[in-house]
Amino acid sequence: MKLSIPIVETIQKRHSVRTYQERMLSTQDREALLDCISRLDNPFGIPVHKYIIEKKLRGDCKKLGTYGVIKGASTFLGVSIPNVKLAPVAAGYEFENRILYATHIGLGTVWLAATFNRDSFSHAMNIPQEELFLAISPVGYPAARRSLTETLMRSTTKSSSRKAWESLFYQQDFITPLTENMAGDYAIPPEMVRLAPSAKNAQPWRVRKDENSYHFYVTYKSGLSEGEELIKRVDLGIALSHFHQTVMEHRLTGNFEFMSQEDVKLPENVHYIIFLRA
Ligand SMILES: Cc1cc2nc3c(=O)[nH]c(=O)nc-3n(C[C@H](O)[C@H](O)[C@H](O)COP(=O)(O)O)c2cc1C
Numbered sequence: 148m149k150l151s152i153p154i155v156e157t158i159q160k161r162h163s164v165r166t167y168q169e170r171m172l173s174t175q176d177r178e179a180l181l182d183c184i185s186r187l188d189n190p191f192g193i194p195v196h197k198y199i200i201e202k203k204l205r206g207d208c209k210k211l212g213t214y215g216v217i218k219g220a221s222t223f224l225g226v227s228i229p230n231v232k233l234a235p236v237a238a239g240y241e242f243e244n245r246i247l248y249a250t251h252i253g254l255g256t257v258w259l260a261a262t263f264n265r266d267s268f269s270h271a272m273n274i275p276q277e278e279l280f281l282a283i284s285p286v287g288y289p290a291a292r293r294s295l296t297e298t299l300m301r302s303t304t305k306s307s308s309r310k311a312w313e314s315l316f317y318q319q320d321f322i323t324p325l326t327e328n329m330a331g332d333y334a335i336p337p338e339m340v341r342l343a344p345s346a347k348n349a350q351p352w353r354v355r356k357d358e359n360s361y362h363f364y365v366t367y368k369s370g371l372s373e374g375e376e377l378i379k380r381v382d383l384g385i386a387l388s389h390f391h392q393t394v395m396e397h398r399l400t401g402n403f404e405f406m407s408q409e410d411v412k413l414p415e416n417v418h419y420i421i422f423l424r425a
Pocket of ligand 1: 161164257259260262263300305343344348378381385
């Protein structure tokens with residue numbers, strides 16, 4: 148489903164928010180968010196389960212903590228998935244669409260896959276035991292100034308910078324970079340991938356253009372834990388949301404198709420996920 152918001156503009160506007168005004172969501176914003184959540188889907192046909200909870204700003208819900216990372220927020224979204232291979236990609240896609248919608252209506256968000264008390268949020272959101280609980284995000288009104296913790300986190304992960312085109316995008320093989328000129332009409336979708344958020348701002352996505360197909364990969368070193376590998380796939384799902392939604396906004400064709408095997412020799416630590424045929 149194409150989100151009915153200006154995609155490119157919203158992607159350019161989005162950044163992580165960890166410091167919020169201490170107030171609840173207005174009824175209007177809450178309803179708009181709920182309405183959007185109920186309509187979202189993903190192109191992979193995988194059920195992604197979404198949650199929303201509200202905690203009191205002060206008092207009884209101390210355990211719903213974020214290790215001091217998030218200040219002021221009272222509404223939290225959550226996402227869980229069945230344990231199937233493409234599910235983390237589907238969840239990345241669908242949850243990012245929610246983040247973009249929230250951004251569009253003026254709310255701050257930040258993906259949290261690590262710095263939150265997983266047990267207490269899982270309990271409060273009633274996550275079924277057989278599901279993988281991937282991440283949460285606060286939603287609320289950004290405070291005028293960032294907390295010191297947030298400022299430090301942004302500078303540690305260099306959150307405002309992104310890798311250059313030539314380290315992320317290739318054509319045909321993994322040697323020839325895809326430049327903005329060569330991408331032609333398709334330059335905007337890769338640029339929107341480049342602006343995507345990723346865990347620790349690692350930007351693990353790689354894209355290879357081969358005639359009319361775009362192949363999507365993630366990079367990571369061997370020896371990663373199962374949980375960390377899962378998050379790389381979530382990162383790719385986020386990138387796919389940016390790419391696919393932008394393709395639809397610009398009326399460039401594109402359906403997701405799966406490919407079982409590839410001829411191209413992959414560089415070390417590069418893992419194939421999916422391709423999009425234009
Ligand atoms: C899957 C995922 C998991 C993340 N987990 C955390 C987290 O646990 N704690 C946190 O403070 N930020 C987390 N982030 C936020 C990233 O650090 C942030 O998106 C990145 O630094 C880029 O900054 P930006 O979102 O402002 O563009 C996560 C982001 C993604 C996409």
